[in-house]
Amino acid sequence: MINIALCIYSAVKLKLIMQKIVIFFTLIQTFSVLGTADLEVGFYQDSCPNTEQIVRSTMEQHYSADLKIAPAILRLHFHDCFVRGCDGSVLISSSSSEKTSPFNAGLSGFEVIDDAKNRLESGCPGIVSCADILALAARDAVSLTGGPSWEVATGRRDGSVSSALDTFNLPTPFDSVAVLKQKFLAKGLSAQDLVTLTGAHTIGRAECRLVSYRLYNYTGKGDVDPSINTNFANILSMQCPRKGSGRNLIPMDTGSPDVFDSTFFFNVVQGNGVLESDQKILDDMSTRAYVRTYAGFDQAANSFESAFADAMQKMGGIEVKTGSEGNIRKVCSVLN
Structure with missing residues (x-):
């Protein structure tokens, strides 16, 4: 009986040790991706205060x-x-x-x-x-x-x-939500971070070459992407004619392309997402709720702005080089 008890005690102790080892290496892996612990607000306060x-x-x-x-x-x-x-x-x-x-x-x-x-x-x-x-x-x-x-x-x-x-691992407008989530997770970013940072498309424009296939040949049969609102597809077709419009620029946030706000998400909910990856975040169960929340359907739309600030701080810490790592370039376009 004593031997059995000792075996059970040893097994439990070994399991606890293994759990601590797993937690330790998980933390090490997390900090290797998100290195914000080595960054500091006001880092240049003394060396270059302005x-x-x-x-x-x-x-x-x-x-x-x-x-x-x-x-x-x-x-x-x-x-x-x-x-x-x-x-x-x-x-x-x-x-x-x-x-x-x-x-x-x-x-x-x-x-x-x-x-x-x-x-x-x-x-x-x-x-x-x-x-x-x-x-x-x-x-x-x-x-x-x-x-x-x-x-x-x-x-x-x-x-x-x-x-x-x-x-090669940069997210693209043609990626599925599953692929996008994998790419974000590899950088320590969650499904919510994916949706939140996609909201950066509330400002700016995209070239028609990134959209035309959705309008004229989505599955290779001369069809339209069914996730696009029909009226919006007609509007996009006028902005991006079938031929010769590849470099034309179109707003990614219809209505306020130069103002940072939550209307981008409202557009997505209405089927008015310009890029395929933008529209598809509404279809995935792990991202849909965030889209609706930021659009103002489930709670105050201003939640997007605070979430975006948090996500940008998180992204800004990805695999940073600090201390003796890297260097300070004299010219940003040229390696020292």
């Missing part, structure tokens, strides 16, 4: 000249964080850098980051990373369009690698 004001004024100047710069910067930050983490690697210009990938076609706004970097270098040489400039500029892009603001923890360092080969 950092956030300089980035903000740069954004304001470019935004006043071109409203499209706000969604461009927001998209740039997203594409940066999803490849090698938020390390400014998307900013590199070379023959094989991330910027050259088909998945990054149409990225713009690089001149804003370069401009802010030049201004910061003149007063604080070698102090502020390009990755932090991009994270701050993305926050400012949202607030300038009427969206929320949030504290951006800084201290990111710039990556030393940028390869187009690393961009």
Whole structure:
């Protein structure tokens, strides 16, 4: 009986030890994806105290000249964080850098980051990373369009690698919700984060080439995507004629394409999502409730803004390089 009791005790003790080991490695894996613990609000308070004001004024100047710069910067930050983490690697210009990938076609706004970097270098040489400039500029892009603001923890360092080969796992408008959830989960982001960050499409425009197949050849039989509202499909057809309209730009948020608000989700609920991936988040059981909530059907629509700020802070911590990792680039488009 004693031997049996000892065996049971040993088995239970071993199980508890194994559970602690699993929890430990789960935490290690989580912090390797979301490294916000090493970032700090006000990181440049002593070394370059005007950092956030300089980035903000740069954004304001470019935004006043071109409203499209706000969604461009927001998209740039997203594409940066999803490849090698938020390390400014998307900013590199070379023959094989991330910027050259088909998945990054149409990225713009690089001149804003370069401009802010030049201004910061003149007063604080070698102090502020390009990755932090991009994270701050993305926050400012949202607030300038009427969206929320949030504290951006800084201290990111710039990556030393940028390869187009690393961009294959970027989310695309053609992905199913299941695939999108997998790509987000790989970066430590939830199904709610997926819906929330998709809400960034409340500002900006998409090229017709990303939409035309839904209007004219959805399944290869000359048909229309059945998830599109019929009246909206007719409107899109006028904006994106069958031939010669591939580069035409159409608003992703009908009614308020330059204002950060929750009408994007209301449009999706009505079947007026422009990109297929936007519309499909209404069909998946794990994402549908968030769409309806942000659209204002289940509770106050302003819940989207607070959730978006939280999701951006979370995304901004993906695989960050801090401390002795990476470096501080002198020029954002060129590796040191």
